[in-house]
Amino acid sequence: MASKKDTAAAASRSLRRRATSYDVAELAGVSQSAVSRVFQAGASASKAMRERVMTAADKLGYRPNAIARGLITQRSNMVAVVISKLTNLYYPEVLVELTQRFSEHGVRVLLFSLDHESEADQILDQLLQYRVDGVLTAAMLNREQLDTIGQAGIPVVFYNRALDETSVTSVRCDQEEGERWLVEELIKAGHRTFGIVSGPADSPVSVARTTGALNKLKEHGITDVPMASGDFGYRNGRDGFTEIVQKRGGPPDAVIAANDAMAIGCIDEARERYGLAVPDDISIVGFDGVGPAAFAAYQLTTVRQPVGRMTEAAVSMLIERIENPEIAPETRLFTGERVRGRSARFANARI
Amino acid sequence: MASKKDTAAAASRSLRRRATSYDVAELAGVSQSAVSRVFQAGASASKAMRERVMTAADKLGYRPNAIARGLITQRSNMVAVVISKLTNLYYPEVLVELTQRFSEHGVRVLLFSLDHESEADQILDQLLQYRVDGVLTAAMLNREQLDTIGQAGIPVVFYNRALDETSVTSVRCDQEEGERWLVEELIKAGHRTFGIVSGPADSPVSVARTTGALNKLKEHGITDVPMASGDFGYRNGRDGFTEIVQKRGGPPDAVIAANDAMAIGCIDEARERYGLAVPDDISIVGFDGVGPAAFAAYQLTTVRQPVGRMTEAAVSMLIERIENPEIAPETRLFTGERVRGRSARFANARI
DNA sequence: CCGCGAATTGCATGCGTAATCATTATTGCC
DNA sequence: GGCAATAATGATTACGCATGCAATTCGCGG
The missing domain is CATH 3.40.50.2300 (Response regulator)
Known part of the structure; x- marks a missing residue:
């Protein structure tokens, strides 16, 4: 019965509120700033501090709140991936590749799928509300929609789409x-x-x-x-x-x-x-x-x-532009691999 | 030249900082609270107020910041969808269905894909940091990993996986x-x-x-x-x-x-x-x-x-548990549709 | 015309973190 | 050993919004 009570108490506590950097700071007997720095990449903290904080953090099951972090750093570390029809067999492959490659750069994918053009505006509204750092779209956007995103200072990369050649950055297969x-x-x-x-x-x-x-x-x-x-x-x-x-x-x-x-x-x-x-x-x-x-x-x-090379290009182009929004638009064009199968009669001139 | 200057100024302004509820409030000559209430579902605001605020908001291209909102409401309105191998042809279909159904409930999908079991812990860490409201996993999680999520008070629904029958909620095909x-x-x-x-x-x-x-x-x-x-x-x-x-x-x-x-x-x-x-x-x-x-x-x-029914069940089960975490675990088991194709000799007893 | 309840609005505060600035501890170096 | 330079730490503030509470307005019956 005691144990039952304990677990119930623990559950309600954790449900009520998750550990914050202040909780960790208090337990470790240091300032909140110190905790914050320990959980940052290039911040300065002594080895002793690092250990004290990490022990306390582990004890409390603390994890930095990416939402709060995003609020202050103005970076959500999320990109929106917009796809239109996954019904055809091609896009799923692209999607997985994209997710994994973004993940390697510490970027999460917020997925939006639309099957009617009319949904585009709604989707757009959503992704702007979530303050994504960038947009990768395999669905068509019109000039107005593109401008809306552009005015928010969010870089966009088109995947196999292009509005007009020069004004937008895209990766395409020829x-x-x-x-x-x-x-x-x-x-x-x-x-x-x-x-x-x-x-x-x-x-x-x-x-x-x-x-x-x-x-x-x-x-x-x-x-x-x-x-x-x-x-x-x-x-x-x-x-x-x-x-x-x-x-x-x-x-x-x-x-x-x-x-x-x-x-x-x-x-x-x-x-x-x-x-x-x-x-x-x-x-x-x-x-x-x-x-x-x-x-x-x-x-x-x-x-x-060439899905592999195309997704790699798309991801790196988008991330570059997130880090430096001044980079000029660019179109990268890939040539498809010619597959001589058996569904067509070709002149088999193997020179 | 004047126009060029203007657009440049506008661009740099919008790049520097996006409109906040305070900006809208100032332009409309009302308080920030009022703006906040106009953009909320069940808040009280007079028709006149609504109009004044909306005009100002449109003029500034204001959209509420979902990140900041999540911080205060303790709801990110995002769920994590974890998939393992999309390499086989089945999961893509599931993924689209899930995204669209969640979207109907005003919930966004944060996508995580892992191909090695070893990545699971890392993925887990990520989704906990992002304070997702729920987790839908089509990848295997062990008891420890599941407990980690549970202790954070985040409901989990398994898709075609189960740890043990009763302790976890899942939707499965038999x-x-x-x-x-x-x-x-x-x-x-x-x-x-x-x-x-x-x-x-x-x-x-x-x-x-x-x-x-x-x-x-x-x-x-x-x-x-x-x-x-x-x-x-x-x-x-x-x-x-x-x-x-x-x-x-x-x-x-x-x-x-x-x-x-x-x-x-x-x-x-x-x-x-x-x-x-x-x-x-x-x-x-x-x-x-x-x-x-x-x-x-x-x-x-x-x-x-039955992908349609299964995803529908999974989504509604997860959303129910997000809204009321006390709901007991439940397994919903679906029977597959029997497809008598032509790749096997069956006794064609059509009674 | 007054008063009372309901609807509306403003004020102030907190969510959890990063970042700036000021302060203190530590190191290197002659 | 002493001093400058550097690293480490703490106090404080801002990010953009929702919300409880107090103040105000409105409607309406007496």
């Missing part, structure tokens, strides 16, 4: 270049008729990929390209493929999908519904280089985004 | 029940020899699934089951399949994989390396019901975790 390579190779291998399954019209990534492909096709005099558009999902790939076949009155030589998930959908639809062999009857290419692209049943020919 | 169903159906359909590709030994989820399967097999007198273990990844599925075949000196009637990603790996290995037809020559089952499980090339027979 979508158009990737598509041009895919198209070039397809044409080299003899493909003449094409179809495109694009992403949503309001996705800059999709637009870049689609225009990249269309431009290259035009260079080769191919202008009549039936298109379908989807939402980057597997199901959209299947539906999009059928839409294209119906528009053309038959399957084209090759289908260019705006991402891997839809490319896989196209392959399944081609095989299952139309009995086509991939790549013998039809070539299908994707984009991203996500995990499932490597499944034996698909082995997608695609362009893999 | 892994064993799912495996038993899979095994039962496989046996009904005439399968007699089995192999199991399990997850890592230190993963409670994997252990639950594996023991569930083994127990059911034992009920049917099947005890000699070759096993391989992997890390929940596609590649591990492929390697694991071969390992089993080599241990048995040939493929079994059925392989039970601890998750979908490895099941897909098994299928690919069976087809590509051993020329086996799935499910005619061999049945392969998975667990989770992730997106790729539905790809036409696999159409996995699996148990789908």
Whole structure:
């Protein structure tokens, strides 16, 4: 019974109030300033002091309150990561990488996910209230929204988005270049008729990929390209493929999908519904280089985004600008890795 | 030139210091308390006051500082979400759902990801420093770590983990029940020899699934089951399949994989390396019901975790306990959805 | 027209820490 | 050994907000 009472008392005490630096100071018989300094990085404290304080702190289970610290230092050590649709298979990989890399720099990630553009303003309000030190967004923001953040003195890094080239710092994979390579190779291998399954019209990534492909096709005099558009999902790939076949009155030589998930959908639809062999009857290419692209049943020919290098760049660019807000905007452009899979007939010129 | 100067001045001002409630109060000619009350939910303020304050606030671009507010209210309105390996395809889905649901309750998500158990203590320290209101963990915590959080008065909800049944609140999918169903159906359909590709030994989820399967097999007198273990990844599925075949000196009637990603790996290995037809020559089952499980090339027979209901339960359970810490621990157990795909021969008794 | 209760507003204080400044202890050096 | 220079420590204040309490205004019935 005594023990029960004790634990109850302990519980209620700890629930009521957690140890502060004053509690530690009192127990250690030193000033609060001393405690504060012991728990800071580059502060001056004697070895003896350090020990006395740490013993007292351990006894009380004291941990500095990052909230209070943030209030006085004007640094929350948190960044906002804004993502739009995690529904497609690509962003989760990015998210983990980002979290871990930020963590190595002592920065925590406050996660915001929005699926409708309309939520953006609300999200923005939230992240400004939380006084994040920086924003990394893989969702589109308009000029006004960007200005709102800028006026608060918070640096922003765009991930695979860009408002206009020069005024904003961003890390991007060269979508158009990737598509041009895919198209070039397809044409080299003899493909003449094409179809495109694009992403949503309001996705800059999709637009870049689609225009990249269309431009290259035009260079080769191919202008009549039936298109379908989807939402980057597997199901959209299947539906999009059928839409294209119906528009053309038959399957084209090759289908260019705006991402891997839809490319896989196209392959399944081609095989299952139309009995086509991939790549013998039809070539299908994707984009991203996500995990499932490597499944034996698909082995997608695609362009893999260098997630590791891109996230590393994004994190370091943001942290640099948090530490020195004067740094000028910069765009870092990465070239995707060319994956020659087995979902398309390529001229296998291994020189 | 005048305009340039103005914008520069504005920029440096906003960079130097963001508007506080005092600034708004001064501009509106009212007290700081009034401003504070206008920006609170259930505070009393006249309509006239509300308008005066809001006009001034808009003019200054004022937003209440959530950090300072947290300091005084002892509520950060943030929860920590701890995830272990996002490498397998399941957790990303969970993460998005959680973020959105918390967001609906006005709660922000601070994301922590750890890939080695050893990082847990460090992560723990961080989230305690940030005074999160609650913790939702999909990673394993030991008793000591759990106590540390408990002593800080922070409620914890486990997601698909449990220390022991009664002392902790958790939401789980009944892994064993799912495996038993899979095994039962496989046996009904005439399968007699089995192999199991399990997850890592230190993963409670994997252990639950594996023991569930083994127990059911034992009920049917099947005890000699070759096993391989992997890390929940596609590649591990492929390697694991071969390992089993080599241990048995040939493929079994059925392989039970601890998750979908490895099941897909098994299928690919069976087809590509051993020329086996799935499910005619061999049945392969998975667990989770992730997106790729539905790809036409696999159409996995699996148990789908009810992510929507589970995340909803987890969020509401955590929020309840944040608002009332006295609520007793509770485990909510969900039954997986049985997906009869085409990767296994089942007795198609459609009654 | 007065008075009384309810609604509104202002004042003062505290949340837990870092940082400045002043003070004291310690070291190095001739 | 003494003195300057440096390190270590303590007292105090500010960060931006919410909140209890006192003061004020408002509405309204008598």
